[in-house]
Amino acid sequence: MIHLIKDILTSEPKGQAIDVYGWVRTKRETKNLVFIEINDGSCFASIQATFDRDTGLDNNTEALLKKAGTGVSVKVSGNLVPSPAAGQRVELQANNIHIFGDADQEKYPLQKKRHSMEFLRDIAHLRARTNTFGAVARIRSQMAYAIHTFFQERGFQYVHTPIITGSDCEGAGEMFHVTTFDIEETVKKALKEKKDPDSFKIDYSQDFFGKQANLTVSGQLEGETYATALSRIYTFGPTFRAENSNTSRHLAEFWMVEPEMSFFTIKENMELAEEFIVYLLKWALEKCKEDLEFFDSRIKKGLIEMLKNVVNTPFTRLTYTEAIAELEKHIDRFEFKPYWGCDLQSEHERFLTEEVYKGPVIVTNYPKEIKSFYMKLNEDGKTVRAMDVLVPGLGEIIGGSEREENLDILQGRIKELGLREEDYWWYLDLRRYGTVPHSGFGLGFERLLLYVTGMGNIRDVIPFPRAPKLAEF
Amino acid sequence: MIHLIKDILTSEPKGQAIDVYGWVRTKRETKNLVFIEINDGSCFASIQATFDRDTGLDNNTEALLKKAGTGVSVKVSGNLVPSPAAGQRVELQANNIHIFGDADQEKYPLQKKRHSMEFLRDIAHLRARTNTFGAVARIRSQMAYAIHTFFQERGFQYVHTPIITGSDCEGAGEMFHVTTFDIEETVKKALKEKKDPDSFKIDYSQDFFGKQANLTVSGQLEGETYATALSRIYTFGPTFRAENSNTSRHLAEFWMVEPEMSFFTIKENMELAEEFIVYLLKWALEKCKEDLEFFDSRIKKGLIEMLKNVVNTPFTRLTYTEAIAELEKHIDRFEFKPYWGCDLQSEHERFLTEEVYKGPVIVTNYPKEIKSFYMKLNEDGKTVRAMDVLVPGLGEIIGGSEREENLDILQGRIKELGLREEDYWWYLDLRRYGTVPHSGFGLGFERLLLYVTGMGNIRDVIPFPRAPKLAEF
Numbered sequence: 001m002i003h004l005i006k007d008i009l010t011s012e013p014k015g016q017a018i019d020v021y022g023w024v025r026t027k028r029e030t031k032n033l034v035f036i037e038i039n040d041g042s043c044f045a046s047i048q049a050t051f052d053r054d055t056g057l058d059n060n061t062e063a064l065l066k067k068a069g070t071g072v073s074v075k076v077s078g079n080l081v082p083s084p085a086a087g088q089r090v091e092l093q094a095n096n097i098h099i100f101g102d103a104d105q106e107k108y109p110l111q112k113k114r115h116s117m118e119f120l121r122d123i124a125h126l127r128a129r130t131n132t133f134g135a136v137a138r139i140r141s142q143m144a145y146a147i148h149t150f151f152q153e154r155g156f157q158y159v160h161t162p163i164i165t166g167s168d169c170e171g172a173g174e175m176f177h178v179t180t181f182d183i184e185e186t187v188k189k190a191l192k193e194k195k196d197p198d199s200f201k202i203d204y205s206q207d208f209f210g211k212q213a214n215l216t217v218s219g220q221l222e223g224e225t226y227a228t229a230l231s232r233i234y235t236f237g238p239t240f241r242a243e244n245s246n247t248s249r250h251l252a253e254f255w256m257v258e259p260e261m262s263f264f265t266i267k268e269n270m271e272l273a274e275e276f277i278v279y280l281l282k283w284a285l286e287k288c289k290e291d292l293e294f295f296d297s298r299i300k301k302g303l304i305e306m307l308k309n310v311v312n313t314p315f316t317r318l319t320y321t322e323a324i325a326e327l328e329k330h331i332d333r334f335e336f337k338p339y340w341g342c343d344l345q346s347e348h349e350r351f352l353t354e355e356v357y358k359g360p361v362i363v364t365n366y367p368k369e370i371k372s373f374y375m376k377l378n379e380d381g382k383t384v385r386a387m388d389v390l391v392p393g394l395g396e397i398i399g400g401s402e403r404e405e406n407l408d409i410l411q412g413r414i415k416e417l418g419l420r421e422e423d424y425w426w427y428l429d430l431r432r433y434g435t436v437p438h439s440g441f442g443l444g445f446e447r448l449l450l451y452v453t454g455m456g457n458i459r460d461v462i463p464f465p466r467a468p469k470l471a472e473f
Numbered sequence: 474m475i476h477l478i479k480d481i482l483t484s485e486p487k488g489q490a491i492d493v494y495g496w497v498r499t500k501r502e503t504k505n506l507v508f509i510e511i512n513d514g515s516c517f518a519s520i521q522a523t524f525d526r527d528t529g530l531d532n533n534t535e536a537l538l539k540k541a542g543t544g545v546s547v548k549v550s551g552n553l554v555p556s557p558a559a560g561q562r563v564e565l566q567a568n569n570i571h572i573f574g575d576a577d578q579e580k581y582p583l584q585k586k587r588h589s590m591e592f593l594r595d596i597a598h599l600r601a602r603t604n605t606f607g608a609v610a611r612i613r614s615q616m617a618y619a620i621h622t623f624f625q626e627r628g629f630q631y632v633h634t635p636i637i638t639g640s641d642c643e644g645a646g647e648m649f650h651v652t653t654f655d656i657e658e659t660v661k662k663a664l665k666e667k668k669d670p671d672s673f674k675i676d677y678s679q680d681f682f683g684k685q686a687n688l689t690v691s692g693q694l695e696g697e698t699y700a701t702a703l704s705r706i707y708t709f710g711p712t713f714r715a716e717n718s719n720t721s722r723h724l725a726e727f728w729m730v731e732p733e734m735s736f737f738t739i740k741e742n743m744e745l746a747e748e749f750i751v752y753l754l755k756w757a758l759e760k761c762k763e764d765l766e767f768f769d770s771r772i773k774k775g776l777i778e779m780l781k782n783v784v785n786t787p788f789t790r791l792t793y794t795e796a797i798a799e800l801e802k803h804i805d806r807f808e809f810k811p812y813w814g815c816d817l818q819s820e821h822e823r824f825l826t827e828e829v830y831k832g833p834v835i836v837t838n839y840p841k842e843i844k845s846f847y848m849k850l851n852e853d854g855k856t857v858r859a860m861d862v863l864v865p866g867l868g869e870i871i872g873g874s875e876r877e878e879n880l881d882i883l884q885g886r887i888k889e890l891g892l893r894e895e896d897y898w899w900y901l902d903l904r905r906y907g908t909v910p911h912s913g914f915g916l917g918f919e920r921l922l923l924y925v926t927g928m929g930n931i932r933d934v935i936p937f938p939r940a941p942k943l944a945e946f
Binding site for chain 1: 513575602631635639662669682711717903
């Protein structure tokens with residue numbers, strides 16, 4: 001039986017014999033004692049193993065202890081006892097050490113000194129062994145499970161929408177192409193056959209899928225097909241944007257959560273979004289306490305207070321028109337001057353949450369021109385039932401809407417925007433057969449993680465980030 | 474408050490006023506009564522709403538009832554009462570009906586008659602509204618949550634390994650290429666510039682990722698980087714194979730579960746795999762009872778008995794060498810004659826589980842020639858610590874191994890197989906710095922679903938299947 005250190009640290013120290021498996025974080029010694037901190041990544045804390053020379057350590061043990069530097073993998077056996085040291089409840093009175101694998105102290109990239117985030121990004125295969133990235137990984141795992149649990153408890157069905165899509169109609173951004181064509185061979189063949197450059201066409205019927213295929217930018221439209229069958233569904237999967245944005249806020253590959261609910265109007269949609277955010281942050285505060293304390297003290301001061309504030313403050317609801325009116329009162333404060341019809345900028349969103357309402361805000365009823373074709377048109381003919389959830393310290397964390405369920409209006413919007421109705425035949429079928437009011441929203445999982453951890457760069461909250469010129473590992 | 478039918482059906486019928494939201498499945502009437510079966514997909518069962526003409530239905534209600542055919546979306550209000558009818562505990566004494574959306578009875582593709590699986594595959598955007606595909610979707614959701622819960626309860630961290638990978642070293646099959654190049658434009662440009670066909674090269678440094686990128690075929694290698702930091706991890710995400718296999722067992726896009734555990738030898742790996750399969754099937758038997766009963770009666774007779782048998786039978790362990798010896802005793806039974814060194818065929822696997830051991834079997838220690846480079850070499854130098862878990866009625870459901878943790882041996886294997894060591898620099902680093910014994914396995918999620926539902930075609934257990942020439946929606 002191999003115990004995790006997180007379980008050992010919370011068990012009752014009765015002097016019981018136990019084996020500890022993990023990697024050496026630090027070693028220090030006095031004349032009679034050798035202290036080894038062993039970490040296995042199952043929790044933030046390490047366990048201290050104490051070797052006492054007064055009890056007599058044989059030569060072999062002394063030799064192994066000499067080799068037990070940072071990063072070395074070990075099994076240490078001993079007895080679990082209450083610890084006399086401050087800050088730890090238990091420790092291991094060690095009597096034996098086995099080394100699985102060495103870590104050359106000259107070459108191992110993760111020595112005790114602090115490393116820059118940039119350096120660690122280059123060794124993404126090792127960075128989860130550090131305090132920071134171990135904590136990010138555990139919080140990421142906890143938040144993913146919290147998301148599943150939230151929806152499963154509420155009767156939502158988890159749906160896997162397709163990653164490769166032949167449907168080009170999501171319209172949420174630039175797409176990656178997926179092909180089995182060997183591009184080089186295709187060019188060579190055309191050159192050999194001296195094709196005419198003007199009339200040359202790729203015959204996609206010969207490609208794997210018999211047509212052009214891309215990586216999905218959103219599972220929403222497919223999600224709606226299942227919501228109008230199972231009532232409440234959510235997706236949680238990878239999505240892709242081929243935008244050439246080399247920033248700390250963009251990824252080419254990221255994970256999205258997209259619930260979709262039949263019979264929900266924007267009112268129930270807002271209630272669900274608020275309940276969801278509060279649930280996730282509470283989960284983090286309760287189940288990731290040790291990791292959050294680390295982020296609060298080392299990465300972003302005041303993080304825990306900020307998260308608690310969101311949990312404890314009812315979300316203010318206001319319309320886009322009201323938001324613009326409020327912003328216009330403080331027009332001098334903004335680099336980008338707000339006006340009715342403009343997209344809200346990050347500076348506007350943060351001003352609303354941090355200075356005006358001092359808490360989370362849900363803005364609704366945006367001008368139709370700045371929102372997607374599928375959002376339900378209001379009776380004014382000018383605004384749509386969109387909603388953005390904004391939080392202090394970040395800005396937008398959720399975007400959603402009530403969907404247009406009226407066939408004629410939706411067809412009109414598709415036409416108005418110059419889209420091709422035949423691309424949407426199946427989406428329109430949902431309005432042809434038993435259409436229902438329905439709503440949904442999207443949460444960018446990495447944005448949530450930036451918020452919960454206080455990390456500054458989105459590339460540091462996903463194990464192996466994908467961005468322009470970045471696809472190592 | 475919008476209630477799900479699954480909650481209404483299990484609540485106490487005290488005559489309370491309640492609104493039911495859903496889609497009409499069937500309508501039938503007697504002189505005085507109109508019965509409407511309403512389904513919302515939250516569970517298999519529909520709720521019956523009974524309109525009693527003796528209580529006086531106004532003309533409007535009569536008109537709406539006339540329109541309430543299959544597929545029409547409704548809100549029906551009434552009182553929840555104990556049902557006098559057999560097979561249902563409660564029903565709705567209805568007094569009002571609202572129609573959200575019609576479903577033209579001439580055109581709606583899902584009329585009451587039975588539909589072929591092929592027909593339903595063509596309308597994958599509507600098929601979740603049928604009994605069969607609603608049940609598949611609910612079981613899929615339950616199994617996904619069971620997988621997360623199993624691992625989370627055991628201290629595993631969920632890791633998102635990358636979907637797009639610049640690493641070409643998984644070696645598990647043909648890969649899809651991911652690019653932002655416009656292939657047609659690339660060809661046209663080369664033609665216009667009259668490039669030399671023999672020396673022409675694509676400059677991938679100009680592609681989005683600055684190099685050739687593909688869709689992942691497995692998250693295992695990246696998963697190992699996190700397992701050797703956090704001890705126990707699992708992945709659960711989409712994986713891809715560009716194999717031109719147009720069969721009922723292959724998908725181009727499918728979901729894989731891949732746990733990876735530091736300090737686990739193949740022994741603990743087998744124990745975990747057995748515990749995992751039993752846990753998942755028990756979960757299905759307990760939480761998907763109604764849906765499984767449907768599959769048992771309509772799709773695969775004896776399904777529930779088969780699943781219970783796996784839950785109740787300890788998994789037999791035997792080596793590949795023992796398995797071959799056993800198979801050779803019955804050599805006349807097989808189309809493909811087994812011999813030491815051959816890959817086990819489906820007919821062999823099923824013979825072992827169904828006829829010899831009458832239960833699940835774990836086969837270990839396969840010849841290294843038929844297994845992957847990363848599997849731990851046994852001391853005999855001929856076999857590796859692979860394990861396949863086989864179940865009656867399906868064959869292989871899990872494949873895994875203890876991993877080669879010795880740097881020299883792993884480098885030797887890479888060389889032996891003609892792979893390029895530089896492609897594996899980061900994977901080898903895990904053996905350079907604090908290497909540990911570790912193990913893991915993979916479960917194809919759709920194969921699990923085929924097993925649990927008894928469905929015959931893998932395209933019917935994923936919402937929108939991807940296969941050669943198939944990327945609709």
